[in-house]
Amino acid sequence: MQEKTLMKGNEAIAEAAILAGCRHYFGYPITPQTEVAAYMAKKMPKIGGTFLQAESEIAAINMVYGVASTGKLAMTSSSSPGIALKAEGISYLAGADLPALIVNVQRGGPGLGGIQPSQSDYFLATRGPGHGDFHVLVLAPASVQEMADLTGKAFELAMKYRMPAMLLADGTMGQMMEPVVLPEPKEPAAQSPAWAAVGTECKRFHNVVNSLYLDPLTLEHTNFERFERYAAVERDETMWEEFLMEDAEICVVSCGITARVSRNAIVEARKRGIKVGMIRPITLWPFPKKPLQAAAEKVKSFLCVELNMGQMKEDVELAIRCKKPVDLCCRVGGMIPSPDEVLAKIIKANEQGG
Amino acid sequence: MEYQIVIAGFGGQGLLFSGKVLAYAALMEQRELSWLPSYGPEMRGGTANCNVIISDSPVGSPIVQNPNVLMVMNTPSLDKYEKSVAPGGKIFVDSSLVSRKVERTDVEVTYIPATKMAGDMGIPTLANMILLGAIVKATGCVGDEAVLAGLKKIVSAKHADLLDANLAAMQAGKDYLA
Numbered sequence: 001m002q003e004k005t006l007m008k009g010n011e012a013i014a015e016a017a018i019l020a021g022c023r024h025y026f027g028y029p030i031t032p033q034t035e036v037a038a039y040m041a042k043k044m045p046k047i048g049g050t051f052l053q054a055e056s057e058i059a060a061i062n063m064v065y066g067v068a069s070t071g072k073l074a075m076t077s078s079s080s081p082g083i084a085l086k087a088e089g090i091s092y093l094a095g096a097d098l099p100a101l102i103v104n105v106q107r108g109g110p111g112l113g114g115i116q117p118s119q120s121d122y123f124l125a126t127r128g129p130g131h132g133d134f135h136v137l138v139l140a141p142a143s144v145q146e147m148a149d150l151t152g153k154a155f156e157l158a159m160k161y162r163m164p165a166m167l168l169a170d171g172t173m174g175q176m177m178e179p180v181v182l183p184e185p186k187e188p189a190a191q192s193p194a195w196a197a198v199g200t201e202c203k204r205f206h207n208v209v210n211s212l213y214l215d216p217l218t219l220e221h222t223n224f225e226r227f228e229r230y231a232a233v234e235r236d237e238t239m240w241e242e243f244l245m246e247d248a249e250i251c252v253v254s255c256g257i258t259a260r261v262s263r264n265a266i267v268e269a270r271k272r273g274i275k276v277g278m279i280r281p282i283t284l285w286p287f288p289k290k291p292l293q294a295a296a297e298k299v300k301s302f303l304c305v306e307l308n309m310g311q312m313k314e315d316v317e318l319a320i321r322c323k324k325p326v327d328l329c330c331r332v333g334g335m336i337p338s339p340d341e342v343l344a345k346i347i348k349a350n351e352q353g354g
Numbered sequence: 355m356e357y358q359i360v361i362a363g364f365g366g367q368g369l370l371f372s373g374k375v376l377a378y379a380a381l382m383e384q385r386e387l388s389w390l391p392s393y394g395p396e397m398r399g400g401t402a403n404c405n406v407i408i409s410d411s412p413v414g415s416p417i418v419q420n421p422n423v424l425m426v427m428n429t430p431s432l433d434k435y436e437k438s439v440a441p442g443g444k445i446f447v448d449s450s451l452v453s454r455k456v457e458r459t460d461v462e463v464t465y466i467p468a469t470k471m472a473g474d475m476g477i478p479t480l481a482n483m484i485l486l487g488a489i490v491k492a493t494g495c496v497g498d499e500a501v502l503a504g505l506k507k508i509v510s511a512k513h514a515d516l517l518d519a520n521l522a523a524m525q526a527g528k529d530y531l532a
Binding site for chain 1: 374377378381384386387388390391415419
């Protein structure tokens with residue numbers, strides 16, 4: 001086991017990616033994730049990897065497509081407006097069934113917005129990371145430790161299911177330092193996967209990496225096949241954490257930094273005798289529907305705590321089929337609710353009952 | 355005891371560094387901690403701050419709402435954070451730079467002319483460390499040995515001379531309290 005060290009969340013992502021065997025990073029600077037690129041710029045040349053600052057976000061994601069086509073781990077990182085620019089490339093990656101890691105350290109929007117923390121790309125990540133019918137894996141870290149752990153996990157799942165993964169963090173997670181135990185290093189895979197376009201050496205047919213299918217029946221088939229894989233991901237890879245849910249009458253649902261804030265509020269509410277717990281989705285796609293459905297049988301109401309106008313609230317309502325009321329506690333634009341604000345909502349929910 | 359610390363002042367005063375020293379010291383003591391800086395344009399000449407939490411149990415929100423330790427190195431920061439300090443909390447003021455007194459009566463206040471002292475000592479950029487020395491002594495939030503070990507992690511071997519200067523500044527802060 002490696003030693004506990006102090007790292008910024010952004011640095012933990014970069015180091016964890018290298019430890020996972022990633023040797024190809026393409027990016028373009030934007031606050032609040034620039035430390036990822038800065039770390040890669042320092043480290044990659046020393047270990048025979050590639051750090052490339054592209055001319056734009058769009059160029060960077062297409063470079064990722066190129067490396068991913070050869071079956072190697074490739075990544076890019078950006079923040080909200082930069083991720084929007086990458087949407088086309090992400091769709092092409094999905095269409096070509098390529099694994100890749102896209103890191104989004106979210107900031108306030110829409111437009112250029114601001115540079116302070118946000119979770120307003122929830123829809124972008126879980127609904128529309130590009131055109132067409134597809135998903136990307138979406139992982140939402142809530143600590144620097146998870147920034148590292150989920151980076152490795154994202155690569156692993158992306159490769160296993162041949163699909164892009166997005167690490168959906170926020171400015172706070174990127175900028176804060178916490179103790180972290182880094183994972184054991186893995187060497188880049190010596191063998192290319194069977195589908196990789198790495199040259200045939202005249203021993204097999206060509207592998208073609210492509211997202212263009214002019215025959216509708218073939219294209220339909222690729223979509224169906226992809227969604228069969230998605231079903232397996234939903235069945236086997238959904239991740240979440242429960243906190244004080246055993247006897248909870250109110251269920252807070254929150255991810256990332258707001259889950260941390262909510263935790264303080266829940267501890268305080270418990271001191272006042274309010275039975276409240278939390279389900280923290282770790283994967284946002286696949287969304288942890290089952291634990292929420294189970295909670296809906298027991299609790300009186302739900303409270304979503306988010307840095308957006310209630311994007312995840314829709315997923316909670318869908319998951320529980322609107323069986324119980326779902327309230328929202330949110331701040332946006334780079335503001336973060338205080339534990340007191342969350343506590344006030346919990347108290348209100350407790351007074352209202354079901 | 356959970357230490358909820360806010361360090362605030364102008365960008366360039368070494369506020370984030372001061373917080374880092376506490377964070378690394380806490381790491382050396384195998385304690386739970388978080389360090390959260392303000393980021394963005396405010397760091398260049400505007401107000402900057404960092405939040406440090408040192409605890410014996412896992413840290414919830416890394417954002418400090420009601421600090422029980424506040425260090426301020428300019429008047430705007432005192433204006434901004436004075437009200438938020440938890441009752442019984444400790445405020446450490448660089449009285450060379452902060453033009454007014456603390457108005458709260460339910461907190462413990464220490465005034466140290468840190469910037470003037472640092473100038474007199476020939477280490478004008480280390481006023482932050484004078485205040486930090488006082489904080490470490492007055493609160494006991496981290497131990498002296500851990501601070502030394504932490505500082506060694508942050509200050510590279512290339513700048514070993516700066517390690518001594520930092521330690522001297524912290525000692526001056528401790529001595530000022532005596």
